[in-house]
Amino acid sequence: MSQKSEYCLYYWPNLPGRGEFIRLALEYSGADYVDICRLPEKKADQTVSMQNILKDEAIFPVHFAPPILEHKGKYISQSACILHYLGSRLNLAGKSEEDQTVCLQFQLCIADLANETHNTHHPISTALYYEDQRKEAVDATTSFLTHRLDKWLSYFNKAYVLKRSHYLLGETVSYPDLSLFQAWHGLLYAFPKAMKLREGKFPQIESLVSKLLKDERLLQYWNSSRRIPFNTSGIFRYYKELDRSI
Ligand SMILES: N[C@@H](CCC(=O)N[C@@H](CS)C(=O)NCC(=O)O)C(=O)O
Incomplete structure (x- = not known):
């Protein structure tokens, strides 16, 4: 785990892009998350850490592009897949x-x-x-x-x-x-x-x-x-x- 928050989002720091779909769900539900590449102290280093996830052959499944969500030591990419994963956990995907x-x-x-x-x-x-x-x-x-x-x-x-x-x-x-x-x-x-x-x-x-x-x-x-x-x-x-x- 890269930090103490429950969820960690890896996405380009200066654009809303596809990361914004994830940020909105996390923000709306009040989730405990960190937008890692936007941490003021280490913006550049964290963007490198995002690129390292993409290259890391020890991580399964492999990931092609951000946004990437880290939760409980696992990584998930593809914005729709991330939101599907988050939906039931954040009470943002109905009941059934x-x-x-x-x-x-x-x-x-x-x-x-x-x-x-x-x-x-x-x-x-x-x-x-x-x-x-x-x-x-x-x-x-x-x-x-x-x-x-x-x-x-x-x-x-x-x-x-x-x-x-x-x-x-x-x-x-x-x-x-x-x-x-x-x-x-x-x-x-x-x-x-x-x-x-x-x-x-x-x-x-x-x-x-x-x-x-x-x-x-x-x-x-x-x-x-x-x-x-x-x-x-x-x-x-x-x-x-x-x-x-x-
Ligand atoms: N279908 C993917 C698209 C991911 C994607 O295109 N990510 C962009 C940023 S929004 C990127 O950094 N792409 C790098 C690349 O395609 O090489 C999703 O919805 O997450």
Whole structure:
């Protein structure tokens, strides 16, 4: 165990990215955790320790990329898998196995949306800089906004319509609610013009977001310096040339 907190999150220190889906669940539930790469005293060293986990052949299973969660001496990666693991432990995945499966399915869809959004600014390769694929990024963004954004938002919205509730599982907040909240804000940040055109078109998502924005458990974190604002790193980035009225 790297430290004394119950959970330890390894993720890049300066971007919300996929780590934010995990942070939101940990924060909302008041879990005892440390965001290890953001510890002020050892930021650089801890990022190296994260990279060492990825290289360590003594760790099974092997891990491909952050976010990585450490709990009780074991490591877990893949954001949806981490949240599935945390969901029942943090009381954020309903009460039954069926609820847990619903949460995981929904979270995997959010992970797919995250990948597609990332592809808008990195359509050629994640190994290249944005600046090396700017032209293609405009085409990829046009296609995403034209063909995919409404399809995804309609899908998420429909789940809440069918449940007739503010929350995916009905009564209480589950981790995919928090992730959708984050994704919605990410889309508003990355594509303000396109999202403006969609104002009022996905009322259930908007109602989830406004409900959560009144929830003290979330607000304490949302307004704190622990939350990393969106920026031009990570999944949801703002680039003027990709901000299209489509
Ligand atoms: N499907 C994975 C994606 C993980 C991922 O792409 N992580 C990024 C940061 S958000 C990374 O550091 N990738 C390094 C790489 O792919 O080489 C998840 O949801 O956790």
